[in-house]
Amino acid sequence: MTPALLRVEELVAGYGKPVVGPVSLTLEPGEVVGLWGANGSGKSTLLNAIAEQADILSGRIRRAPALTLAYQAQHPVRLATLPLTGAEFLRYADASSTGMPAALQRGLRRRIDRLSGGEYQLLCVWAALAGHAELVLLDEPTNNLDPERETLLVEMLAPGRAAPGVAVRATRARRAVLVVSHTRAFLERVCSRVIEITGC
Ligand SMILES: Nc1ncnc2c1ncn2[C@@H]1O[C@H](COP(=O)(O)OP(=O)(O)OP(=O)(O)O)[C@@H](O)[C@H]1O
Secondary structure (H helix, E strand, O other): OOOOOEEEEEEEEEEOEEEEEEEEEEEOOOOEEEEEOOOOOOHHHHHHHHOOOOEEEEEEEEEOOOOOEEEEOOOOOOOOOOOOEHHHHHHHOOOOOOOOOHHHHHHHHOEHHHOOHHHHHHHHHHHHHOOOOOEEEEEOOOOOOOHHHHHHHHHHHOOOOOOOOOOOOOOOOOOEEEEEEOOHHHHHHHOOEEEEOOEO
């Protein structure tokens, strides 16, 4: 049996005081699992706890030994001025551009501080998925995306599920992805399971 990458057991997490939980989930290699819930229910806090950026108040998180993690926050940081091309950005993330959709490749030669919000958002998600992390945490990855770019995102996360003619592969077989969204329909398109998150 393949060992789980992540086990969250009866976890209550927060910032000094409880915000989310108790929640339990297991993430196996290759899975794409959704976390869905209302604004303020604690979805980001759960990701923060997994990334050791929020307090574990009870329960526990078990990670596979030496688990590598990429965390795409809800509002990806972007400096106002940063003379770095998309290709250099991917190089710093140690991520390949192989299989990248043409619409994204156009950004490889452009400075990242001159990309649109949606273009930058998708480049960041690609960097997380095409890098070496075994567990990828994505918080509201549809932010700033128009329907066409959202379809590319679906194909990046779940190859074969988007519109005919879109063929993108950024997801590796062993990689697991935990995706936060308050849009249930998006999660249903990309996830094998969707877990509802409720606050404390
Ligand atoms: N750093 C922090 N310190 C204290 N409280 C916080 C902190 N970050 C978030 N919270 C609180 O935790 C609660 C849950 O916030 P969180 O961002 O986890 O919810 P969410 O489900 O991701 O919300 P949304 O869908 O609006 O992004 C909120 O009441 C928020 O004010």
